[in-house]
Amino acid sequence: MHGTGVPIATPFDDDGSIDDDALTDLVGWLEDAGIDFLVPCGSTGEAPLLTPDERVRVVETVAAATELPVVAGTGHEGFEPTLETTERAAGAGADAALVVTPSYYGSDDEELAAYYRDLADASPIPIYLYSVPKFTDHALSPDAAAALASHDNVAGIKDSSGSLESLQRLVRLTRGEEFSVLVGSGSVYAAGLAAGADGGVLAVANVAPEVASAIxxxxxxxxxxxxxxxxxxxxxxxxxxxxxxxxPGVKAVLALRDRPVGTPRRPLRPLEDDAVADLESILEETIDG
Amino acid sequence: MHGTGVPIATPFDDDGSIDDDALTDLVGWLEDAGIDFLVPCGSTGEAPLLTPDERVRVVETVAAATELPVVAGTGHEGFEPTLETTERAAGAGADAALVVTPSYYGSDDEELAAYYRDLADASPIPIYLYSVPKFTDHALSPDAAAALASHDNVAGIKDSSGSLESLQRLVRLTRGEEFSVLVGSGSVYAAGLAAGADGGVLAVANVAPEVASAIxxxxxxxxxxxxxxxxxxxxxxxxxxxxxxxxPGVKAVLALRDRPVGTPRRPLRPLEDDAVADLESILEETIDG
Amino acid sequence: MHGTGVPIATPFDDDGSIDDDALTDLVGWLEDAGIDFLVPCGSTGEAPLLTPDERVRVVETVAAATELPVVAGTGHEGFEPTLETTERAAGAGADAALVVTPSYYGSDDEELAAYYRDLADASPIPIYLYSVPKFTDHALSPDAAAALASHDNVAGIKDSSGSLESLQRLVRLTRGEEFSVLVGSGSVYAAGLAAGADGGVLAVANVAPEVASAIxxxxxxxxxxxxxxxxxxxxxxxxxxxxxxxxPGVKAVLALRDRPVGTPRRPLRPLEDDAVADLESILEETIDG
Amino acid sequence: MHGTGVPIATPFDDDGSIDDDALTDLVGWLEDAGIDFLVPCGSTGEAPLLTPDERVRVVETVAAATELPVVAGTGHEGFEPTLETTERAAGAGADAALVVTPSYYGSDDEELAAYYRDLADASPIPIYLYSVPKFTDHALSPDAAAALASHDNVAGIKDSSGSLESLQRLVRLTRGEEFSVLVGSGSVYAAGLAAGADGGVLAVANVAPEVASAIxxxxxxxxxxxxxxxxxxxxxxxxxxxxxxxxPGVKAVLALRDRPVGTPRRPLRPLEDDAVADLESILEETIDG
Incomplete structure (x- = not known):
């Protein structure tokens, strides 16, 4: 995978169900803005708050709405649920799977490497590793990721640590492998690309796809x-x-950009008015500034 | 709920599927040892590693195997999946639901209180709060729990912080409410009971139910x-x-006690031999000592 | 050391200098309330905010004011400064030294054990280990502490983890050694003593010495x-x-108990009025209740 | 301050005392390699392991050995000790002071801002803020730092968070102020400079000053x-x-570069042989590669 991917927000309607029309519309808008691939059911897509059936439906809707590559977030805490969702996502049109590091039991790099290896062996589609310490409290080490890079069915990593050191080391340690290093933090996108990363998967690309693509x-x-x-x-x-x-900030800004996607699911909560006003002024500076 | 509950281990067969017979057998053994209620699909039961369907099946099997009360672990990261599993668990015979604090998005006490309130409103069975900072990196404060205690459908809390201060404060702050304070850490069971807790739900009760009950x-x-x-x-x-x-330690000790329950699911891994030997000597000291 | 020790607050006068008279007065008040030994220059005594000379002066003043044993906090981040302060504290009348685990460089148990061993070899007075993860982000393991217990010049530990498990393990692992296990958290004092601890060193004993002693x-x-x-x-x-x-809470409550000790040093700050009012009502419930 | 600063290692002789000759020699070697200013008594200089007198002596020696600007690390946990060391460092020839955020009591940004403001008011030399969450567990927010930037006697910040986002925000938020943003992590030096930072203070500049200067x-x-x-x-x-x-790694590599500086102070420990061999091969790749 190369270029700018969007961990697309999941729109809900007033009943709290997935809003397929809004999702299809959002896909089209992002495509028009120049993004390169789509990542339904990532952290920004509230994947942990969806049922497995809902995840599959989101992937289906996105895949039906675009010709761009689709990398579906399929990670759960356990191997069996993750493999099941990966297989279903493949059936629903996903080209690859983005699998977050399990975190509940505090697995270390050795356990995670074994987990990913088994998953890559079994998966019908290529696997992207996904390290997001902000949510999981564990950063997959570049060394552990690099050791997986030679696996035929491990296609890359989304590194959302925000650490340029980590990106630099990933690029260096996987040189020569078919392995995409994708930047997961909007603040280090340009720096990561300059260091040799292949692209990015950025929450902010939901709300400023034209700028992310321009980078x-x-x-x-x-x-x-x-x-x-x-x-x-x-x-x-x-x-x-x-x-x-x-x-909730992503969803509020999408509304400000005339792409309403409803409110986030609980335990997340919609933003208060002053936060929305704050976002509005930041958005104006960013897009018009 | 009063007395000693067991967050029962989930047995898997050689194919990695749920082993209903071993589970039924384990329930009987625990009952004979004097425990008071059963908690399928807790952290010790590898609930995060099961599919929703498997969770329901575990609850069904346990409920069918016992006359004791059944408190089913039904928590997922999101409200909708949690409510769905709670409803299905109720249908499968659960008397109450144990709902872990969502943790992926780092929710604070205010978000968690709203989440639990909505869930208690909607759930067909009483809800137990479940705070286990070791796994979720967030301890639900006794103040937040106490504010929920007056809800008709919030029945208590399992506090696995290991903090006697937390247990003492929970007892004091919920005095007069219909609200059970359940100790979630084996090291503070007696001290928690002496401080006024109503019982406990203890991983160690899987492997030493006779001692936990004796406490x-x-x-x-x-x-x-x-x-x-x-x-x-x-x-x-x-x-x-x-x-x-x-x-993996719980499962290894159950095998040592002639209640084999298979290996844990990935990313967990079976213990190495020296760890099993260590457990064997600790077990001997505990049971025979 | 046995019984209830007080990590005595350090009074400052209006210029921010140590107030020897207030300190002497506080010692007398605590003695009258039945406490068993004094611990100047602990965390509650703002030791990290004092110069080395000031630490020695505080120890001198306390030792001159009492016949009770004096355990002086002498830990700095490094071995040489800690040894120097320990020697000076011994000269100033300290009977033993309480040495907090260095934390800046994130030392592990192995490094800490070597550090304590060297210090105990060189110190003119017995050393107490001091584990306070709230401030240092590292809990010295009971196993590491127990391995030091056989050293002639290691006299015990103050365990401020708040973990009853840790206290229980310390008691068990040091049975038969001349090694005092001192409870460092007021919430587990009675439970720790019931489990075999020898005493406690409690911040709350500054403000409710009669209750701490009664326990x-x-x-x-x-x-x-x-x-x-x-x-x-x-x-x-x-x-x-x-x-x-x-x-700042300790100092505010001491003022409420007619033992004014001035304001805390920066970066600590005096409490706002509403916090003082909150403390006043808690104090009333505690002492009169 | 502009350019590349070195948080210079503190050499010890075989008795564990400061080795002034080795320090003078190291200063000369670093100057010859093109570095722009010197930072004695930083984290890499083992400042927390020195007595206050030793800190002053290190500053004196460095100031006497160079015409380059000297920014002395003068931070302790408390205001009074920090001000005292700052005044003494100024007397010993320091041009400015680098003051680490106090961390023992877990101060928040508001407390830290008040602390720095008071210190800048009182200090005879300009103050640099120093945020190093790896050691202090708290990252001073760019917003808090920017609010201090307008103070006449606050000259800049060393940001060792490793976060390019933080550096970008510092540059943007302090635009127009006389305030130097100094990169504290070697992995983001070029990226930080490209984003507008004024220079860096880098541990790695001790061992590869020619490369750091070249960047x-x-x-x-x-x-x-x-x-x-x-x-x-x-x-x-x-x-x-x-x-x-x-x-300990810095000191081992300095020995490999024929600038022996002795072993680190306890609780730090000299490296094992295999770690030194590892460093040797990394050094060869870096300098000759």
Whole structure:
């Protein structure tokens, strides 16, 4: 996978059910903005708050709505549920699976490596590792990831640690392998690409797909200063929809961009008005600024 | 709920499927040892590693095998999946539901209180709060729990923080409410009961049900020194099957006690031989000592 | 060391200098309330905020004011500064030294064991280990502590983890050694004593010395239910002067008890009025209740 | 302050005392390698393991040995000790003071801001904020730092979080202020400079001063690709002397570079032979590669 991927938000209607129409519409809007692939059922897509059936339905809807590659988030805490969802996602049109590190029991790198190896052996579609310590409290080490890179069915990693050191080491340690290093944090997208990453999967790409795409294209066209400059424009908005307001922030900004996707599921909660006003001013600076 | 509950291990057969016969057999053995209620699909039962359908099946099997009360672990990360599993567990024979705090998105006490309130409103069976910071990285505060205690359909809490301060505060803050404080850490069972807790749900009760039950009975019969002494006997074994070796430790000790329940699911892994030998010697000291 | 020790607050005058008279007065008040030994320059005494010279002066003042044993907090981050302060404290009248685990560089148990061993070899007075994970982010394991217990010049441990499991294991693992297990958390004082601990060093003993002493005496006189009951009375006040309001809380309550000790040093800050009012009502419940 | 600063290692002789000659020699070697300023008594200089008198002596020796600017680490846990050491460091020749965030009592940004403001008011030399969450478990927020930037006597920040987001935000939020943003993590030096940082203070600059200096010069000469490339060369060595082997790693590599500085102070410990061999091979790749 190369380029800018979007861990697409999952729209809910007023009853709290998945809103397929809004999802299809969102896919089209993101495509028009120049993004390169779609990642339904990621953390931003509230995957942990969906039932397995709902996950499959989201993947189906996204796959039906686009010609772009689809990398479906299929990770649960356990091997069997993860394999089952991976198989169903493949059937629903996913080209690859993004599998978050299990975290409940505090697995270490050795346990995770065995888990991923078994999963890659069994999966009908390629596996992307997914390390997101903000949510799982464990960063998969670049060394552990690199040891998996030679597996035929391990296609890459989404590294959402926000650590440029980690991205640099991943690039260096997997050089020569068919293994995509995807940046998972909007603040280090340009820097990660400059260091050799293949693309990114960014929450902020939901709400500013044109800017995220511009970063990638500037890097590809050998204009790193332009990539950096676009990325600098994105830092506050990126922070707003990740560490500051999280998924509810993504959903609030999508509404501000005339792509309403409903409220997040519990235990997440919609933002208060002052947070929305804050987001509105950050958005204006980012898009018009 | 009063007395000693067991967060019963989930047996798997050689194919990795749920072993209903072994589960039924385990229920009987635990009942004979004097335990008071059963908690299928808890953390020790590898609930996060089961599919929703498997969870329901485990509850069904346990409920069919016993006349004791059944408190089913029904918590997922999101409200909708949790409510769905809770309803299905009720249909499968659960008398109440144990709902772990969602943790992926780092919810705070205010979000968790709203989540539990909505769930208690909707659930067909009473809800027990479940705080287990070792796994979720968040301890539900006694104040937040106490604020939920007046809800008709919130029946109590399993507090697995290991903190006697937390248990003391829970007892004090919920005095006068219909609200059971259940100790979730084997090392503070006697002390928690002496402080006014109503019972416990203890991983170690899987492997030493006779000792766990003896602690409760000694406390109830107003022999706190005996309760403390039984508990002191259990400290090393408790630590071995929790912080040291976890669920794989529980399963290894059950095999040593002639109740084989298969290996844990991935990403958990069976113990190495030296760990099993260590457990064997700890078990001998505990049961025979 | 046996009985109830007080990690005595360090009074400052209006200029921010150590107030020797207030300190002497506080020592006398605590003695009259029945406490058994004094611990100047602990965490509650703002030791990390004092210069080495000031630490020595505090020890001198306390030692001059009392016939009770004096255990001086002498730990810095490094071996050389710690040894120097330990030697000076011994010269100033300390009977033993309480040495907190260094934490800046994230030392593990093996490094800490070597550190303590070297220090005990060199120190003119016996060393008490001091584990306070709330401040240092590392709990010295009972196993590591027990391995040090046989050293002639290691006299015991203050365990402020709040974990009854840890206290139980320390008692069991050091049985037969000349090694005092001292409870460092007010919420588990009675339970720790019932489990075999030798005494305690409690922040809350600054502000409720009569209750802390009563807990110890009830345990010693084989009235564990009375010890537990006294301890239950202390839980809210203990929490208020530790996790909730910390050292500024201790100082505010001492003022309420007519033992003014000035404000805490920066970066600590005096409490706001509403926090003081909260403490006042908790104090009333505790002492008069 | 601009350019590359070195948080210079503190050499000890065989008795464990400060080795002034080795320190003077090290200063000269670093100067010859092109570094721009010196930072005695930082985390890499084992400042927390020195007595206050020793800190002053280290500053004196460094100031006497160089014409370059000297930024002395003067932070202790408390205001009074920190101010005292700052005044003494100024007297010993320091041009500015680097003050780490106090961490023992878990101060928040509001407390830290008040602390720094008071210190800047009182200090005879300009203050640099120093945020190093790896050691203190708290990252000073860019917002809190920016609010201090307008103070006449607050000169900048050393941000050792390793977060490029934090550096980007610091640059943006302090634009227009006389405030230097200094990169504290070797892995993000080039990226931080490209984002607008003024320089860096890097542990790795002790052992590869020529490479660290080359990164800065390439950036200044508008050759960002060269800066990035130099930085990529440094990633493994940087990691080796920080997260992997820490200060003992710095000291071991200095010996390999024929600048022996003795062993680290306890609780730190000299590296085992296999770690030194590992460092040797990483060093060879970095310097000759």
């Amino acid at each position: 990638y294209r500037a890097d590809r066209d050998d204009r790193p200063a332009a990539a950096r400059s676009h990325n600098a424009d994105l830092v506050e908005l990126n922070r707003a929809v990740t560490s500051r307001y999280g998924v | 409760y009975r000694a406390d109830r019969d107003d022999r706190p020194a005996a309760a403390r002494s039984h508990n002191a006997d259990l400290v090393e074994l408790n630590r071995a099957v929790t912080s040291r070796y976890g669920v | 110890y005496r009830a345990d010693r006189d084989d009235r564990p239910a009375a010890a537990r009951s006294h301890n239950a009375d202390l839980v809210e006040l203990n929490r208020a002067v530790t996790s909730r309001y910390g050292v | 800065y010069r390439a950036d200044r000469d508008d050759r960002p690709a060269a800066a990035r490339s130099h930085n990529a060369d440094l990633v493994e060595l940087n990691r080796a002397v920080t997260s992997r082997y820490g200060v």
